[in-house]
Amino acid sequence: MTLIATVTLPDGTPAVVHQAEQTWDKRLLAQYGRDALCRQVTEELFAIFLCVAGQASSVETLTVTPDEKDGLRVEARALCAAASCRTEAEQYEQQLAARGQEHPETAEARAWAARSHAATTGQG
Ligand SMILES: [Zn+2]
Numbered sequence: 001m002t003l004i005a006t007v008t009l010p011d012g013t014p015a016v017v018h019q020a021e022q023t024w025d026k027r028l029l030a031q032y033g034r035d036a037l038c039r040q041v042t043e044e045l046f047a048i049f050l051c052v053a054g055q056a057s058s059v060e061t062l063t064v065t066p067d068e069k070d071g072l073r074v075e076a077r078a079l080c081a082a083a084s085c086r087t088e089a090e091q092y093e094q095q096l097a098a099r100g101q102e103h104p105e106t107a108e109a110r111a112w113a114a115r116s117h118a119a120t121t122g123q124g
Contacts, residue, residue, distance in 0.1 A: 002048055004089045005106045007079075007113040011121075015081040016089040017109040020045040025071040037074050038062050045076045051085055079113055 003019040022041050029037065041062065045051075063075040096102055 003103055003105050003109055004049060004085065004092055005103065005109045006086065006089045006093060007110050009079075009117045010114060011117075013081055014086055015079055015113065016085045017113050018045055018049050018051060018078045018080055018085070019075065019105065019109055020048060021073060021075040023067050023069075023071055023073040025067075025069055029072060034064075034072060037072060038064070038076075041074045041076045045078060049085060049088070051078075051080055051082065077109065077112055077116075079116055 002021070003017070005017045005019075007015050007017055009015055020041055022037065022044065024032075024037050063077075065073045065075075067073045093102075093106075
């Protein structure tokens with residue numbers, strides 16, 4: 001599930017988490033390989049959100065989890081402090097809140113952002 005979520009970093013910086021994911025079955029994996037899947041998810045991550053700032057940032061990660069269909073599920077996340085992305089994320093969350101909803105993966109994305117930031121800065 002793709003996601004854009006507002007986060008506030010431990011040092012008070014307003015930022016967002018971009019997240020994208022894809023699942024490939026065994027047949028696709030055999031044909032193109034796991035590296036191609038990881039690459040495609042990473043490209044998709046920034047393409048979806050038209051995020052230039054995130055693309056320049058090295059803060060991203062790939063979580064590879066086995067899928068029940070003998071495939072692979074790959075998640076990519078990036079921490080991004082671009083003002084345009086922050087605006088987009090705020091609007092998205094306001095739209096959800098107006099319907100009394102929250103993206104089911106928002107909490108996890110925020111927890112990841114805090115961990116990722118701590119690992120990058122050596123704080124936390
Ligand atoms: Zn961004």
